[in-house]
Amino acid sequence: MTLTAGPGTEELKAHALRIRERIVDVCATPEGGHLGGSLSLVEVLTSLYFDIMRVDPGHPDDPERDIFLLSKGHAAIGLYCTLAERGFFDPEELSGYATTGSRFMAHPVKAVPGVEMPTGSLGHGPALAIGFALAARLSGSARRTFVAIGDGEMQEGSVWEGAMGAAALGLDNLVAIVDRNGLQLTGATEDIVPMESVGERWRSFGWAVREVDGQDIAQVRAALAETPWEPGRPSVLVARTTKGAGVPFVAGNAKSHYVNFTERQHGRARSALRRSAPRGGGDE
C-alpha cells in the first residue's frame, strides 16, 4: 500500500477527531472509562485502520486481512471507537458501553466485530502477535501483524520474552507500536520504573526502531507505511504521545487514566475538541 493511494492527511485528521469525540462520549456513560490511554493512541489507530491495514468491515474474518492486537487492552474504548468509525458496527451502539448486557466490556472482547483477541492483562500482545506473524510467514501470506503496547506495560517481563522471541525468528511482518505517553496509573513511568531510552532497549533486543511524534498523524502513517524498515527484523514504532491528548484539562495528567465525566466536564471536553485542531497533543 502506498501513501499516494491512501486518504489525505486532512481526511485522517477528521476521522481522528470523530474518534476522539466518541471516546469522550463513552467516558461520560455511567461507568466512565480509560480515557487518557485511549486518546493518546488515536493517531496510531486512525493511521492503521484508515490507511495502513488491509481490513474489510464487511468481512471482519477475511483470511487475508491484517491483524491488530491491542496489547494495552485498557484502551479498548479507543479501539471500539475506531472500529465504529471504520464501519465495523453502528457507532450508536457505543452509547450502551459497559451497561448490563452490552457486548462492550472495558477490555476488548471478540464479540465486538473487528476485535481479534481479548486483551487487558498486560504483556500478552507480543506473544500473540508472534503467533499470527509466524503463521502468516509459514503460510506464505502477505498478512502483517500490528500490536500496540503501553509504555507502562513494558514493565511486564513477558513483553521482553516476546521482544527476544520475535527478533530471534526474524519476523519482519510484525510491527509493534509503543504508546510512549510517559504516564501509568499512578504517575510518571520514569518515576516508577525508568525505561529510557525506550528505543535503545528495543534496538538492543534486535528490532528496527523509529520514533515519531505519535500525535502527528502524518509522521505516524509515513513511518508505518514503510515497514519493514530493516529486512529480517521486526519493527517497533516508539510513538511519543500525550496521555489524554486533545482534551486540555486532562492532557498530560495521570488522572486521565480512568475518567467518568460529569455532564459539565463532558461538555467542556466536547467544546475543547471542537475548538482544537484535530492534531490534539495536549498543548492547546
Add this chain to the structure above:
Amino acid sequence: MSDTLPTRQAYRNRLVELLPEHERAICLDTDTGLFSGVDFGSAAERYVNIGIAEHNLMGMAAGMAASGWTPYVNTMAAFATSRAIEAIKIDIAYNAVPVRIMATHGGLSAGHLGPTHQCLEDLAVMRALPNMTVVVPADAEATTALVDDSLTLPGPLYVRLGRKATPPLPGAERPVIGKLQRLRPGTEVVIVACGPYPVHAALQAADQLTGLDVGVVNAHTLKPFDVAGLLDATAGARLVVTVEEHWRSGGLGAAVTETLAEHNPIHVSRIGMPDTFAGYVGSQQDLLEHYGITADAVVQAVHQQLTATR
C-alpha cells in the same frame, strides 16, 4: 512387568510421524531436548525451538491457532501450568483455540529433580479452565492413540506426560477421549485411577482384595469428566477409592467426589500426594512409595473404610 517407552517418547515418536502429513500442525519447543536429533523430514520448518520462554510459547501458540494452525507446544508440566497459566487461561482457553499442551515431567516423574520440577497441581489447575480438555494417558500405547485423536479434537487440550519408562497397560482397549475406561468389572468397591503408576496400583490392589468384588476404572480424561460413565461404574458400590499422582486437592479425587456428591453420595477415599512438597530425594517410584501412592495404600484404605462402616 517390563516397562515400555516413556509416554513423552511415545508422543514424540508419533508426532514426528504425523507432522509431515498434516500441513497445519506445528511443533513449538522451549528447548526441552525432547526433540534433540529428531529428523522431521519435509516438516522441518514446522519444528521451532523458541527458547526458554513459556509465556511466549503459550501466547504464540494461541496466535497461530487463531490463524488456523494446530500447535503442539512442549514444556514441563510445572512450567506450563504454574508459570504460564495466565497465557493458557486468557490466550488459549478463553479463545477456545486448538493448542495441544504436551506437558512432560507430570506428577512425581521428575523424581530427584525436586519440587521445582515436579508437578502435582496441573490437573486441578487445568480442570478449572473452561473449554479445556485434560488427559492423562496411562501408557505409551494410549499416548500414541491420543496423539492421533488430538489432530482433530476441537478446542484446547492438556496432556500430562511422564519422564521415564512406565509399565504398559496390557489388554486395555483403545482409550476414547472423554470416556472412562473400565479395566476390571466389579461393583462392591470401585477404584478410579489416572496415570501409569496409579492405574497399576489400582489393578494390583484389586488382585489383593480377595473376597471383595472390586472394579477398576481408568479415568484418563479429567475434563470433560465422564459423569454418566462414573455413575454407571459406581452404581451400587459400597466404596469408591481414587488414586492419582497429584496433590489430593483438585484433581481426580475432586472430580470423582464432586460428581458423586451431587448424584450418588457414596463414600470416597482419596489416595494421592499429601499436602506437602516432596522433601524426600528419590526416583518417581521411591517417591510414590514414600508418600503412599501404592497398591498397599489402596488396600489399606479399603479395609479401613469397610471396617469402619461394617
